[in-house]
Amino acid sequence: MRISRVCLQRMGMMLDHYSQYNPMPLSMKNFIDFGNKTGCQEASFQFLRKELPVRMANIMKEIKLLPDHLLTMPSVRLVMSWYEQSFRELIQFENIDDKAGLTDFTDRLIQIRNRHTNVVETMAQGILELKETHGIDDNTENRIQYFLDRFYMSRISIRMLINQHTLLFGNEIGHHPRHVGSIDPNCNVLHVVQDAFENARFLCEQYYLLCPELDITCKLSNKVKDGDSIVYVPSHLYHMLFELFKNAMRAVVEHHSNETEVPKLNVMVVKGEEDLSIKLSDEGGGVPRSKTDLLFQYMYSTAPQPSRSDSGSAPLAGYGYGLPLSRLYARYFHGDLILNSFEGFGTDAIVYLKVLSNEANERLPVYNTTASKVYSSDIPVSDWSSSSPFNNNGHQSHRNYYTTAYNRSIGIAR
Numbered sequence: 001m002r003i004s005r006v007c008l009q010r011m012g013m014m015l016d017h018y019s020q021y022n023p024m025p026l027s028m029k030n031f032i033d034f035g036n037k038t039g040c041q042e043a044s045f046q047f048l049r050k051e052l053p054v055r056m057a058n059i060m061k062e063i064k065l066l067p068d069h070l071l072t073m074p075s076v077r078l079v080m081s082w083y084e085q086s087f088r089e090l091i092q093f094e095n096i097d098d099k100a101g102l103t104d105f106t107d108r109l110i111q112i113r114n115r116h117t118n119v120v121e122t123m124a125q126g127i128l129e130l131k132e133t134h135g136i137d138d139n140t141e142n143r144i145q146y147f148l149d150r151f152y153m154s155r156i157s158i159r160m161l162i163n164q165h166t167l168l169f170g171n172e173i174g175h176h177p178r179h180v181g182s183i184d185p186n187c188n189v190l191h192v193v194q195d196a197f198e199n200a201r202f203l204c205e206q207y208y209l210l211c212p213e214l215d216i217t218c219k220l221s222n223k224v225k226d227g228d229s230i231v232y233v234p235s236h237l238y239h240m241l242f243e244l245f246k247n248a249m250r251a252v253v254e255h256h257s258n259e260t261e262v263p264k265l266n267v268m269v270v271k272g273e274e275d276l277s278i279k280l281s282d283e284g285g286g287v288p289r290s291k292t293d294l295l296f297q298y299m300y301s302t303a304p305q306p307s308r309s310d311s312g313s314a315p316l317a318g319y320g321y322g323l324p325l326s327r328l329y330a331r332y333f334h335g336d337l338i339l340n341s342f343e344g345f346g347t348d349a350i351v352y353l354k355v356l357s358n359e360a361n362e363r364l365p366v367y368n369t370t371a372s373k374v375y376s377s378d379i380p381v382s383d384w385s386s387s388s389p390f391n392n393n394g395h396q397s398h399r400n401y402y403t404t405a406y407n408r409s410i411g412i413a414r
């Protein structure tokens with residue numbers, strides 16, 4: 001009992017210590033240069049044994065700012081326990097300097113990565129538990145969205161660092177000889193588009209028995225080199241495109257459900273000097289403008305929720321994590337993902353990636369007073385009138401107030 005209290009105290013002190021440091025963002029060029037030329041296992045170890053606890057401590061401090069009810073949900077407690085254990089294991093390497101420590105460190109990173117495999121689903125489950133037991137008001141919803149963006153971004157970055165180390169210096173095999181860890185210095189965007197399309201098509205045909213075809217156009221600015229390739233992490237790009245294809249296919253097939261042939265999807269890849277842009281256009285009926293803000297909210301989905309016991313075929317949609325997570329992958333190296341919809345016709349989803357590897361810097365959440373204020377402040381009262389009878393804060397607008405007052409005066413209960 002006494003020992004565990006001492007352990008907790010030490011852990012609290014170490015968290016305070018490491019969270020004082022800001023995470024250090026690396027660029028795609030840093031990763032490539034390190035993997036190709038300057039880096040050795042020892043240098044990577046020296047860097048990661050500090051940087052990983054810093055990134056973990058920064059986000060663990062934020063977890064503690066979440067609403068109390070959420071922190072008591074079993075799934076959130078489970079996620080927290082994984083982070084605490086991994087943090088504890090990492091800081092044990094603080095003072096180790098012998099050669100054996102290097103192998104132990106690589107093995108430990110693999111264990112940590114495996115432990116955190118189901119973080120996204122488990123955290124999502126924690127939010128559902130809160131919804132079911134306490135409900136979620138607008139302020140809590142806002143804070144949770146803010147937190148999840150930062151939490152999942154932190155996770156993407158921690159996995160990136162771990163993967164680079166284990167792929168470069170561990171015994172893991174199977175990646176392409178051209179790759180530097182998980183990065184392809186010559187990532188052929190058209191190949192990834194085609195690959196993501198084929199795999200989404202497989203799911204779509206399995207589910208709906210038909211699927212739109214694909215047309216691809218590629219445009220290169222005269223000044224660019226290396227054709228349609230870019231320095232990028234192919235698995236990240238694949239993740240985004242696969243999610244976008246699934247959404248587009250579902251929209252097209254459902255919007256044209258009475259037709260035997262459905263309109264094609266169109267992808268345009270454009271490489272400029274700064275941006276590589278990928279536009280996926282569908283004729284799936286689009287989304288009304290009033291809904292577009294919701295699309296990037298975690299758990300917003302118009303698909304039926306897949307049942308947990310469905311162990312058969314993978315569902316085409318349903319968790320509502322596709323778009324927000326894909327946008328994080330795009331933003332991780334300072335790209336972006338946006339959706340422009342034309343209700344009644346279709347949707348353009350656009351992914352922007354940085355062409356220049358020295359501009360593709362990691363975008364990381366920093367724990368500081370600005371961040372902590374978000375968890376204690378409410379959504380400000382809007383200083384514009386709202387188009388709906390309830391304004392953005394759920395307060396009644398004047399018009400609704402008068403209707404309510406009128407109804408009350410004539411005895412209609414609301």
Ligand SMILES: Nc1ncnc2c1ncn2[C@@H]1O[C@H](COP(=O)(O)OP(=O)(O)OP(=O)(O)O)[C@@H](O)[C@H]1O
Pocket residue numbers: 243247248251282284285286287295300301302303316317318319320321322323324346347
């Ligand atoms: N191209 C599109 N056309 C029409 N609606 C779309 C399109 N893309 C997304 N949406 C809408 O946005 C919602 C959220 O999409 P998102 O990808 O985040 O989740 P999902 O596809 O429902 O589930 P999953 O987590 O399995 O991806 C979808 O349910 C759908 O209503």
